[in-house]
Amino acid sequence: MKTVQELNEIARHVRIDALKGIHAANSGHPGGSFSVTDILVSLYFNVMDVDPEDPKMEGRDRLVLSKGHAAPALYATLAHRGYFDPSELLTLRHMGSRLQGHPSMELVPGVEMSTGSLGQGFSVAVGMAIADKIDGKDRRTFVVTGDGELQEGIIWEAALSAAKHGLDNLIAVVDWNNLQIDGCVDVVKKVAPIDEKFAAFGWETFVTDGHDMQALLDTYEKALAVKGKPVCIVARTQKGHGVSFMEDKAGWHGKAPDDEQLAAALKELGGDR
DSSP: OOOHHHHHHHHHHHHHHHHHHHHHHTOOOHHHHHHHHHHHHHHHHHTOOOOTTSTTOTTOOEEEESSGGGHHHHHHHHHHHTSSOGGGGGGTTOTTOSOOSSOOTTTSTTOOSOOOSTTHHHHHHHHHHHHHHHHTOOOOEEEEEETGGGGSHHHHHHHHHHHHTTOTTEEEEEEEOSEETTEEHHHHHOOOOHHHHHHHTTOEEEEEETTOHHHHHHHHHHHHTOOSSOEEEEEEOOTTTTOTTTTTOGGGSSOOOOHHHHHHHHHHHTOOO
16 A cells, blocks of 8 residues: 555656657647546555456456546556556557557556447446456456546446446546546536436445545545445546646647657656656
C-alpha cells in the first residue's frame, strides 16, 4: 500500500511519461489521459488485487478502460506498476509497437479488454462481472468510463443488466471532466445528474474529487462495502489536469504538444525532457 504522498508522486510521473509518449508519437489524447490518471493510479497501486509478474493470475481483479482513447495514462500506470519497462512508453502509436492508440488485450500485459469504441468496454465489464457471479469467483471488476461516453445508449442497457443481476462485484468510475471532443458535455448532450441517473437504474452511487487521492481511497472503501448492487463512483475531474494551459480546454482532447509546449508542460510537472 502506498501513502497519499507516494500515490501523488506516481501520478506525477505517469503524466510526465504519458505526455512524452504522446509527443514522441505526435498523436494521442493528453486531456482525458490527465483527467483519469489519479483514478487509475489509486486503483492499481492501492485497491486492486493484481500481480504485474503474473498478469493472468487466477482470481485477480480486472480493470476495463472503457474510454480507451486515454490509453497513454493506462500504459504509463501499468509501466510504473511493473507490467513492462517505462522506456517502452516512447513507442506509443509507432509502427510495430504494442502500445497502440487504443489498448489491446492481445498485445499489452495488464490490459484486460481491447477498447476504443465508446460504450462497449462498459458492457463487456458487466459481462465479466456476470460471468464471475456464475462461476462463483470472488473478485472485482472495475470499469472506467468518460462522462461524454455516457451519451452512448449501450451504457444504459448494460447498467440495467448490472442492477438486475445484483453485481456487487462491479464498480464503475466515471471520469467527469465535463468536456469531450466537440466541447462541453452539457452543451453537446447533457448527461448530468450522473449519480441520480445511475441510482435510478438501481446502482449505489458516490460522488468524489477525482484528483484527491485520499478522497478517492475513502470512496473506494465505501464502494467495496456495498452488497447486493453495483456501484458507480462519479469522480469530478479536470481535463488536462496538472498542466495549466491544457486544463479545461476541449482542444487538448486529441492533440499532441509541440516541442515548446512539451517543455513548458514538463516544467510544470517537475520533469525534464
